[in-house]
Amino acid sequence: MRRDRTEIIYDILKAVQDKGGRIKPTHLLYKSNLSHSRMKNYVNELMENEMLVEDELKGNKMYSITDKGNDFIAKFRGMKEFMDSFGI
Amino acid sequence: MATVLWLLKEDILFEFVAAIIALIIGVYGIRISRYAKRRKMLFLGAGFILFSLGLYARVGFDMLIEVELLNRLDFLLGHHHMLLTAKALLVLYMFLTYSGYLTILLSFFGERDVYIPVLMMLFAVLATLTSGNMYIAFHIISLILIGLIILHLWKNYKKSHGTNPCIVLLSFVSLLLAQLCFILVWFSIVFYYIANMFVLLGYLLLLSMLIRVLK
Numbered sequence: 138m139r140r141d142r143t144e145i146i147y148d149i150l151k152a153v154q155d156k157g158g159r160i161k162p163t164h165l166l167y168k169s170n171l172s173h174s175r176m177k178n179y180v181n182e183l184m185e186n187e188m189l190v191e192d193e194l195k196g197n198k199m200y201s202i203t204d205k206g207n208d209f210i211a212k213f214r215g216m217k218e219f220m221d222s223f224g225i
Numbered sequence: 226m227a228t229v230l231w232l233l234k235e236d237i238l239f240e241f242v243a244a245i246i247a248l249i250i251g252v253y254g255i256r257i258s259r260y261a262k263r264r265k266m267l268f269l270g271a272g273f274i275l276f277s278l279g280l281y282a283r284v285g286f287d288m289l290i291e292v293e294l295l296n297r298l299d300f301l302l303g304h305h306h307m308l309l310t311a312k313a314l315l316v317l318y319m320f321l322t323y324s325g326y327l328t329i330l331l332s333f334f335g336e337r338d339v340y341i342p343v344l345m346m347l348f349a350v351l352a353t354l355t356s357g358n359m360y361i362a363f364h365i366i367s368l369i370l371i372g373l374i375i376l377h378l379w380k381n382y383k384k385s386h387g388t389n390p391c392i393v394l395l396s397f398v399s400l401l402l403a404q405l406c407f408i409l410v411w412f413s414i415v416f417y418y419i420a421n422m423f424v425l426l427g428y429l430l431l432l433s434m435l436i437r438v439l440k
C-alpha cells in the first residue's frame with residue numbers, strides 16, 4: 138500500500154528509534170524503503186525540523202533521533218491506532 | 226423498576242455525557258486530520274461533532290419536556306410556543322444525527338463516492354419529513370445507517386482482529402441496539418430506559434478506546 142508523507146516520516150524516525158536512537162545512513166536507506174534521493178530529502182527536512190541530527194561515531198556518519206523526533210513517534214502512534222480502529 | 230419520572234431525569238444526564246464524549250472524539254479526529262493531513266479523519270471528526278451537537282439539541286428537547294411535565298401540567302393542554310421550540314429542537318437533533326452518520330459514511334466511502342451519502346441524506350430527510358410518524362421513521366433510518374457503518378467496521382475488524390477495532394465495532398452495535406429499543410418504545414416505556422443505557426454504553430466504549438489509544 139502507498140504510504141503518505143506522514144507515514145514515511147514516521148517510518149524513518151521509527152527505524153532510527155528501533156536502532157537505539159542512532160543509525161547509519163545505509164541502514165536507514167534500507168529500512169525506510171526509499172530511493173536515495175527521496176530519503177535524503179526527507180532526512181534534510183527532519184533535520185531542519187530538529188527531529189534528526191547528524192553526528193559521527195568512530196569516523197562514520199550517523200543520524201540520531203532528538204526528543205522532538207521521539208515525541209512525534211509517540212503522538213503519531215496514538216493517531217495511527219485511532220485511525221486503524223475505524224479502518225481509515 | 227424504572228418509572229417515567231425517573232427516565233425523564235436520567236436520560237438528560239445520559240445524553241449529556243454521550244454528547245461530551247462525542248465532542249472529545251470529534252475534536253481528536255479533527256486534530257489528527259490537521260496533523261496527519263488525512264481528509265477522511267476530518268470527515269470522521271466532523272461526524273462525531275455533529276452527533277455531539279445533535280445530542281445537545283436532544284438534551285434541550287428533553288429538558289423542555291421535563292419542565293413542562295413536572296412543573297406545568299397544562300403542557301398537554303397546549304403551550305404552543307414551548308411545543309414549537311421543543312419540536313424544532315427535535316427536528317434539529319434528527320437532522321444533525323443524520324448528518325453525523327452520513328459524514329462518517331463519507332469518511333469510509335471516500336470523496337470519489339460523495340454522491341452516495343448525499344443521496345442517502347436526501348432520502349433520509351424526505352422519508353422522515355413525509356412519514357406519518359417522524360419518531361419511528363427517524364429510528365428505522367438510523368438503524369439502517371448504523372448498519373452500514375457496522376458493515377465497514379466489521380470488515381475492518383476481520384482484517385486486523387485488534388482490540389480497538391473490536392471496541393469501536395461493539396460501540397456501534399450498542400448504538401444499533403439502542404435504535405431498535407427506541408422503536409420498541411411503541412410497545413413498552415421500559416425500552417426507552419434500555420435504549421438510553423445502550424446509547425451511553427456505546428459512547429463509553431468509544432471513550433475507552435480513546436483512552437487506550439492515548440495511554
